Amino acid sequence: MAEGLIVSTASSSSVVERLKIAEEYLKDLAERSLVIIAENDQVSATRRINSCRIHDLVRDFCILQGKREDSFEIVDFTKGIERSSLTSRIAVYLDDYIHADVDDTTSYIPEDNHIRSLIFFGKDKSPSKSTWPEEVADLKDFQWTRVLNFDGVDFRGANNNKLLPKNIDKLLYLRYLGFRGCYLEKLALSFTNFLYLETLDLRVTSSSKMIIPNVLWKLSNLLHLYFPVSFQSGDQNKLIKLDGLTRLEILENFRVGICDVDDFQQFKRLQIFTVLYRDGNTLDMNKIMEFINGNGYLSHTSLTLEKFDCYSKARRSLLVNVLTSNAIHCLHLEGHLKRMPKDLMIIGQNFTKMVFDGCEFLEDPMPILGGVKQLMTLVLCNDAIEGDEIVFPEYGFEELRSLKIANLQYLENLVLLDSAAMPNLSILTIEQCGKLEELPDEVMDIPTLAELKIGSMSEVFEERVRQSVKEQKEMGNDQLTATFYKCK
Structure with a gap:
């Protein structure tokens, strides 16, 4: 979608509509056994495909066909230089770089300004992620790139230096930026340069508590925002504001007490919403429940209550509100409850998990x-x-x-x-x-x-x-x- 492969029509102008079209394509591939659905998704409570992989034979065929058509290229540091001037999508495996005897990586990665998609993969089978190498840390030649994704990359660098690629802020036309599974402790202020950004995935590894500056509200074209599970505001005295994200349709891992719940009145197009609540005041959580119960556009809502207890009347009332809601689909309840609330007459009927x-x-x-x-x-x-x-x-x-x-x-x-x-x-x-x-x-x-x-x-x-x-x-x-x- 970020590359514009799902064509907009008069009936599918909404990004959510285009997302549904893309999901239908994916389901069709799954039914033809060209892709394999992840085991957890076989009984997905959301009825959505969250992850999949392609069959080994299909992968080999795609790589072969991709080389023939110059549609994408996998950078191999262990072999000689075989660059195509027509390639628009590049995948780099940093584990190969670490084990290869390479002095200059720039000759391996095409510098042409027509690269649309650039993906870096860290180490797959090791608890320690692949460290981002300083030698390939300059992205000045990729200013027209639309998709930039880092998967499982450790940005601490040598001597625990906190590294991000140089000139990443020059990629002004990015539509997608992802750091899933990475170790990244701080988001740069310069990320506000990405005025065309539609998807920002900050779901870094759970061992990395990210500091997020209070600037995300400036990304007015953002449609999909995925917070990490653990994060804090760059300004500890202020909540993270999101009131400028009026086009937002997917918001995951919204954490009560760190993000401002009063911004919800701006989310007129929100479709998918997941909330994390821990040690926050019940007033904020009641505002969220009011938003969830009163929003007719939400197609999927997930709520996690961490270290929750029912020792106060306010919390017991909140629990009843949660359990009787017909607008929540996934509920994770952690804490000492002892009993279901006495005034719980009927439980919500739309819980899927x-x-x-x-x-x-x-x-x-x-x-x-x-x-x-x-x-x-x-x-x-x-x-x-x-x-x-x-x-x-x-x-x-x-x-x-x-x-x-x-x-x-x-x-x-x-x-x-x-x-x-x-x-x-x-x-x-x-x-x-x-x-x-x-x-x-x-x-x-x-x-x-x-x-x-x-x-x-x-x-x-x-x-x-x-x-x-x-x-x-x-x-x-x-x-x-x-x-x-x-x-x-």
Whole structure:
């Protein structure tokens, strides 16, 4: 989209409409098995494809065809110089550069001003990212580039110098700028030069807490903004302002207490919205809930409440507001709740994914959760339930595809009143539940069950699962598989 490959029409002038067209193209490729959807997206609670990869044979074909047509080029520092003057897309693997005996990298990377897309890849299979080399740190020859993406690059440099490519601020025509998986501690003030920027992806590695200057509001053409999970304002006494982003359609990882919630009145076109709340005041969170519940344009909303508790009346009221909302689709609730609110009459019906982390419910919440008609993914982890038994009601969880139960130290029994309790369950994950010794027989009777994931469970439990899977195979159920592994 950033390169203009999805052509605008009278009926698809909106970027969200063009995004839908692009997703349809991707789904079509997936149906033809030309791309492989990531495992987590097979039961995606958002019903959107978030990540994929191409088949090895398709990749080889694309590389070959790309070279023939000069549509893109992979820079190989280990081979001789083979530059094409027609190439408009460049991919650079920094790991190859680090292990190659190269003195001058500029001769390997085309300097022509028609490069539309420039992508740098760091190290894929190492906990330490590939360090950005100073030798290729000048981007003065790429001022017409529309897409600049860094994937898994460590910008600390030698001697922990904080490096960004020189003259990056000269790329005035950028539409897309990404730092996903990188180590980058500070965003430069000069980023306000990118007046045509439509997508800014700041989802750096979780070990990097980014300092973001209070200038993002100047990027008036921004459509997609992805904050990192951990960040802070460059001016610690001021909230990050976003009131100039009137065209914004996707906003992820908006953190309450760091970003200004009063800017929401400007977001008339927002479609996808994810919020992170931790140690903020409930007044700000109530403003967000008012915006979410009153915005008819939102197609997907995700809310994460971190270290949340219900020790005050204001927080209990906020929790009821969250759980009864029909405008929230994904909810991650971490904190000590003990019980569902007493005045919770009915739970929101549009939740597609719910995660309960460390909630310490004294009473089994399954009778309530089972009534959520759209729920596709449910995670109960880290003593989310303190009881010794979880009972799945006979009729409930009609759309549930994935169930994960992890680190519930008190759990001794799982009870399914009938296999009809989860008629569409595909993936069942059980991890680190030391007192749980077996799965109920009704689990194996679920016709759609395709995969069991068993992590760090007792030998008795694992052996019984193996025996159950073997019996299913003997009965002709070849789709069911079981994976056993140790949790980190």
